[in-house]
Amino acid sequence: MRVMSETLDPRELALRIRLRAVRMVAPQGFGYLGQALSSAEQVAAVFGAARPGVDRIVCSPGHYIIGPFAAAAELGLVSEGDVSGYGQNGSVFEAIGTERSPVVDYTCGSLGQGLSAALGFALADRFHGSDARIFAMVSDGELEEGQVWEAALFAAHHRLDRLVVLLDANNSQVDGPVDSITTLEPIADKWSAFGWRVFDIDGHDVAGVSGALRAAGAERERPSVLVCRTSTRHGLDCLPPDADGHFIKLPPSLAAAAVSELTGKLEALRA
Amino acid sequence: VREPPYPIELKPYGRALVELARRRADVLCLSGDLTRQTEVDLFQAEFGERFIHGGMAEANMMGMAGALARCGFVPFVHTFGVFATRRPYDQIANAIAYPNLPVRIIGFMPGVSTPGGPSHQATDDVALMRALPNMTVVDVADAIETRQVPALVADVPGPVYVRLKRGEIPVIFDSDHVLRLDRASVVVAGTDVALFASGMMLAAALAASRALGACGVSVSVINVPVIKPLDTATVLAAASAASVRLVVTAENHSIIGGLGSAVAETMAEAGVGCPLRRVGLRDTFAEGALDAFYLFERYGLSTAAIVETIWTALGCSGVPPSVPVVAAGGGEYSPV
Numbered sequence: 358m359r360v361m362s363e364t365l366d367p368r369e370l371a372l373r374i375r376l377r378a379v380r381m382v383a384p385q386g387f388g389y390l391g392q393a394l395s396s397a398e399q400v401a402a403v404f405g406a407a408r409p410g411v412d413r414i415v416c417s418p419g420h421y422i423i424g425p426f427a428a429a430a431e432l433g434l435v436s437e438g439d440v441s442g443y444g445q446n447g448s449v450f451e452a453i454g455t456e457r458s459p460v461v462d463y464t465c466g467s468l469g470q471g472l473s474a475a476l477g478f479a480l481a482d483r484f485h486g487s488d489a490r491i492f493a494m495v496s497d498g499e500l501e502e503g504q505v506w507e508a509a510l511f512a513a514h515h516r517l518d519r520l521v522v523l524l525d526a527n528n529s530q531v532d533g534p535v536d537s538i539t540t541l542e543p544i545a546d547k548w549s550a551f552g553w554r555v556f557d558i559d560g561h562d563v564a565g566v567s568g569a570l571r572a573a574g575a576e577r578e579r580p581s582v583l584v585c586r587t588s589t590r591h592g593l594d595c596l597p598p599d600a601d602g603h604f605i606k607l608p609p610s611l612a613a614a615a616v617s618e619l620t621g622k623l624e625a626l627r628a
Numbered sequence: 629v630r631e632p633p634y635p636i637e638l639k640p641y642g643r644a645l646v647e648l649a650r651r652r653a654d655v656l657c658l659s660g661d662l663t664r665q666t667e668v669d670l671f672q673a674e675f676g677e678r679f680i681h682g683g684m685a686e687a688n689m690m691g692m693a694g695a696l697a698r699c700g701f702v703p704f705v706h707t708f709g710v711f712a713t714r715r716p717y718d719q720i721a722n723a724i725a726y727p728n729l730p731v732r733i734i735g736f737m738p739g740v741s742t743p744g745g746p747s748h749q750a751t752d753d754v755a756l757m758r759a760l761p762n763m764t765v766v767d768v769a770d771a772i773e774t775r776q777v778p779a780l781v782a783d784v785p786g787p788v789y790v791r792l793k794r795g796e797i798p799v800i801f802d803s804d805h806v807l808r809l810d811r812a813s814v815v816v817a818g819t820d821v822a823l824f825a826s827g828m829m830l831a832a833a834l835a836a837s838r839a840l841g842a843c844g845v846s847v848s849v850i851n852v853p854v855i856k857p858l859d860t861a862t863v864l865a866a867a868s869a870a871s872v873r874l875v876v877t878a879e880n881h882s883i884i885g886g887l888g889s890a891v892a893e894t895m896a897e898a899g900v901g902c903p904l905r906r907v908g909l910r911d912t913f914a915e916g917a918l919d920a921f922y923l924f925e926r927y928g929l930s931t932a933a934i935v936e937t938i939w940t941a942l943g944c945s946g947v948p949p950s951v952p953v954v955a956a957g958g959g960e961y962s963p964v
Contacts, residue, residue: 456727463695467722473688474723477695480680484656484701504719507685511692 367563369626370401370431375592376619377427381443382605383612388444388452391589391602392421395527396494398563399585400424403492403523404432406570413478415493416464417471419454420603421525424494426450429460469502471495472522476508479517490574491520498530500541506551512580513552521573522553522582525560529589529602548582560585561592594618629815629834633960634798637771641734641778641792642667645704648778649675655782656696658682660689660707665794666736668706682707690716693731694723702730702782708742709735709750709791713757720787725760728786732778733757738767738791738827739880739909740923746913750791755885757789758856764788764809765856767827767879767887770800773853776807784809793828798961800831812859814866818848821874821938822866826852826887829878829907829929831963835951836878836934843949845942848872855887860894867891868900874941875904878934880924883908905937924964931963 365373378393393400404425407414416422423443430440442448449457454464463474475493482489499505512520526544528535535541545557554576556569566585573581589602595614596605607615649655649671657671658680672679682689686707693703705712712735713720724731735753742748757765764784768774774797781788815830816837825833830851837847850866852859867875875895877888888906895904909927917923924930931951939948956962 463698465722467718470687470691470719470723473691473719474695476688477692478699480692481696481699481701484678485699504685504687504691507683507688508691511683511685511688 365432367398367401367405367567369623370404370428371397371563372592372619372623372626373431374400374424374427376616376623377430377440378423379607379612379615379619381423381427381440382607383609385444386608387604387606389420389423390605390607391529391600392418393424393427394591394593395529395560395587395589396421396424396525397592398561398566399494399523399525400428401563402566402570403494404428405567407490407492412490412492413462415471415475415478415491416454416461417494418468418496418499419464419466421494421496422454422458422461422464423452425460435459469499469504472505472508475520476512476517479512479520480515482519488519493520493522495522495524497524497526497528497535497541497544500544501539509548509551509553516578517580518576518578520580521570522580524582524584525587526584527587527589527602531603545584548584552579554579554581555584556581557584558586560587629800629802632831632835632954633956633962634770634800634831636796636798636959636961638796639667639670640771640775640797642670644775645778646670646674648782649678652702652782654700654702656680656701656703658689658693658703658705660684660686660711662707662736665708666706666734686711686716687719690719691723694727694729697729697731698727702732704732704734704778706734706736708737708748709753710737710748713750713753713789717756721760724787725762728762730785731787732781733787733789735789735791736794738793740914740927740929741793741828741880741920743917743919743923745917746915749914751882751909751914752885753789753791754855754879754881754887755889758885758890762786763856764854766790766809766854768792768807768853769827769830769851771797772799772801772803772805773807780807780809791827796961798831807853809854810857810859812850812852812854812862814848814862815851816847816849818846819871820845820942821847821876822850822869822872823847823876823878823934824850824852824863824887824891825878826855828880831961832929832931832934833878835931835963836938839931839935839949839951840938845938845944847938852887855890858890858894863891863894864898864900867895867902868898872902874938875902876907876934876938877904878907880929881908883910903941905941907934907937921964929964
């Protein structure tokens with residue numbers, strides 16, 4: 358991956374990811390805005406921690422690619438013009454990540470596959486004698502896929518300590534709240550039992566996420582997972598209470614209100 | 629080609645993979661808890677640092693193999709063909725075939741060559757892999773071809789699926805036979821019937837050709853080791869020869885989606901109006917076996933089944949010629 362060497366305050370980057378995501382989704386009037394809202398702090402922390410040209414970023418759920426796209430636009434890694442084609446016919450910035458998706462090293466719209474790719478990267482780095490880190494964004498809904506647990510077993514057995522999973526525990530999937538469909542809890546205990554180092558944290562505390570990434574980087578025995586407790590509505594107060602977090606509807610009036618709200622917050626942060 | 633009974637070899641693939649690995653540091657070996665069965669205990673013994681136990685987790689194994697290939701390695705992934713294709717189909721599609729990565733998926737125990745029941749029979753693997761864009765699909769016939777496979781597929785730019793017989797591998801071809809990924813080859817020249825065979829069915833096809841030849845029916849036998857991309861030029865040349873009255877395919881696989889389908893599609897698109905018969909599993913799971921011989925006979929994959937198919941399709945009178953069973957001693961192989 359390419360990451361700009363100059364850094365942006367992660368709190369500001371998280372805000373700008375939200376604002377950019379609103380602008381990317383607004384032309385269609387609907388889209389994966391909830392994923393950007395729940396993962397904005399995780400994306401901001403990863404883009405602050407990943408070393409350009411060395412470390413790798415895996416965005417396992419392709420629906421989350423809006424976050425890395427938005428971050429890349431804010432960091433000048435891709436042009437605003439390019440990312441404005443997000444989700445449009447003919448654009449490489451497809452709404453659900455594809456092989457052509459820029460910015461990340463791996464993404465896939467068929468869920469539950471990214472952790473295995475992250476393991477492959479970690480093994481390749483080990484063969485090459487590299488200490489590169491792999492940052493793997495995974496969603497809680499993906500934990501319903503058996504492949505994730507196959508990968509979790511393998512990573513712990515092989516002590517892939519350069520690997521850190523950012524698990525977006527937003528309790529949202531297509532059919533409703535995850536916990537109304539499958540009981541995943543205790544999520545942290547499950548990963549711990551599988552041999553991982555676990556950080557169970559507030560996923561909207563960007564300093565906390567960044568700190569956990571640093572601690573995971575110092576780990577030399579186990580892979581790490583950050584169980585990031587989040588909400589698909591976080592940081593955008595104008596959303597109606599019944600907004601569908603998986604696929605948020607954003608009619609023009611709501612989009613305008615969202616831009617106004619987030620612009621105001623950005624100005625307040627900079628003041 | 630040799631005459632039956634054929635001598636057998638053990639582990640021609642496993643030995644050839646080790647030879648490749650001696651020359652190529654980028655070759656990795658992954659195994660899904662079937663290391664000895666897929667002959668890669670040889671690789672593990674010599675190159676333990678490049679051997680990865682995937683365990684019974686095919687989905688994860690395919691996903692890892694794809695990422696390793698992205699990083700410049702050439703992963704050879706081993707398990708039984710049925711587990712290599714059905715279980716991780718979505719992973720192969722998304723993590724290997726779509727990004728067009730050089731992963732080599734080696735599936736042992738094709739078709740009904742196992743008495744392990746329908747759960748262990750790779751009877752639709754060719755169809756599944758053939759449907760994936762970028763995938764090359766290989767089904768070799770004997771040890772001479774098998775031992776050429778690792779080096780031959782090593783530099784294919786995209787993914788390759790290879791189905792290999794497990795255990796005792798017959799030596800059908802002469803030792804100078806050259807396997808090519810872009811060629812089907814006419815093994816026996818004939819005039820009345822064009823008989824296309826792949827993999828384990830080559831030996832039976834040759835036996836059927838001999839039996840029918842003795843009764844005045846001239847059957848050419850074309851070995852098709854690569855189902856995709858299909859050598860359509862050779863297929864069409866054989867199928868559209870002026871004297872040919874019948875085209876037959878023989879595969880240790882369902883008649884849906886494999887060699888028979890590939891030949892049918894090629895003939896139809898070229899406007900070759902010759903009748904076609906497909907010998908293979910007739911849209912069924914294969915049950916009730918102590919041994920593979922029983923299944924080959926019961927499900928119409930025997931030499932006699934090929935002979936009878938041709939005899940009937942040509943409208944020949946009388947009973948079809950009986951097929952002499954060539955007794956195979958220890959260390960020998962004859963088709964059913």
